[in-house]
Amino acid sequence: MTNYDVLVIGAGFAGAVTAGELARRGGKRVLVLERRGHVGGNAYDRLDPFGVLIHQYGPHIFHTNDRRVFDYLSQYTAWNGYQHRVVANVPDESGKPHQRRQYPVPFNLTSLEEAFGEAEGKRLGEKLMAAYGAEKKVTILELRQNPDPEISALADYVYDHVFVRYTMKQWGQRPEDIDPNTTARVPIFLSRDDRYFQDQYQGLPTEGYTPIFEKILDHPNITVETDCDALERLTLADGAVCLDGERFDGPVIYTGQADELFGFRFGPLPYRTLDFEFETWVERVPGRLTPRGCVAMSEGDFYQTHGTVNYTVDRPYTRITEFKHMTLQELPGVTTIVKEFSKPYSAAPGEIPYYAIINAGNNALYAQYQAEAERYPGLYLLGRLAEYKYYNMDAIVGRALTLADELLGV
Ligand code: FAD
Ligand code: UDP
16 A cells, blocks of 8 residues: 555545645545446536436536635636526416416515515515515524514415425425524525525536546546445554555545444434436427427427426425536437435435435434544545535535645645
8 A cells, every 4th residue: 555645535526626636736646446436426427328418416506605616626627607596396276287386496586476476475575675684595494483473474385385395305304303504505585586596606517527527536646446445445443544454554535424434333324315217308299398208298498497496395306407407508309307306315225325414413423433533543534425414515625625735734
């Protein structure tokens, strides 16, 4: 192992960015071990057999206010300027079967008018702005605390139509029983801005995410081994890390599950996983998209109106994403969508732990693993899995840059 100065486990954003920076800025020789057959972690994208650029592990929209993160990634990609817009798709309450309505999510001033009619929606919007201020974001849990009967009735409406059933599908729990920061990611927004994110920098990489990883990791000081489960080659004992039976004294940056690293000795950390169902629709009759021979409802080259449509009231899946809206790929007559079905992570073969379930009990369990990791002076837990946090891509890139600074003494 004397050939390498640093060992990185996982080639998602956490691992790739750290490896790239230590190699480029520090001249370090880095070995990256990745369990999957590709780099990119959950941000991995690829062309499907129909030539549609898809995100294999669910839709990834880059957004940040962190200038350093944006500038860093912009060395490796240009951006397509896509602004994410999401609608909630709900059954129409008129009782007509198959009749559905859509309104913007985060629920905003336009959503109010869609839900309650123009005049009533406007009046309610003004009332909310008088209470909280124009352009303000209010979480659903906060709105439900409002003592004004009209505002609290409105809060109940939004809770019922946007949050409760989607959250039950996604987490198996009600909004008030999960970490409040989770529903706070999608607040009620007292604005006409119907974008999902208001961050200064957002978009998708023009050529996709995977080339970013390939470029970051393409450096003479970096060796990447895919299809390699690091835990089959690592042993941790008495404060020392060994790789392939030899002691490794350099930094070890671990971006996998903390519980797995230590053989689940304090018990497994709970996660949610997702089943993704991809469907490709092709235009056989002009103006009609058809999946496997059925006639579709939508027209033209697109399956749905927006990049992501959330099913906040019914349907077994949480949301449907249509990649072409987001990637801006020009591909007439064919489109691929993905439906997301959430369930508890059971560690069955092939299952991926996508979401940490943040609560006091699970955080305390995680803290035991973290304390164990601290017994190894060169070991760093970094990333959404290793830190057991609900991090977006930009947060992970920012943390990786900071860890690289720290290791390089910057
Ligand atoms: P990962 O991407 O999970 O990478 C960890 C890597 O470590 C994996 O490749 C894994 O195979 C590897 N690994 C684990 N154990 C081992 C081992 N023993 N040996 C070798 N390799 C190992 N963020 C956004 O900013 N915008 C979005 O729109 C967005 N959408 C998302 C949608 C979904 C469905 C999900 C699940 C996440 C989304 N995210 C989004 C979050 C984003 O995926 C994460 O912030 C980011 O991928 C975290 O990077 P990471 O390197 O920490 O983890
Ligand atoms: N949420 C909801 N209805 C929606 C959108 C979000 O109830 O239409 C809640 C739900 O609990 C979800 C959380 O807000 O898990 C965070 O949503 P986000 O879109 O940020 O989730 P992610 O893209 O990370 O899965």
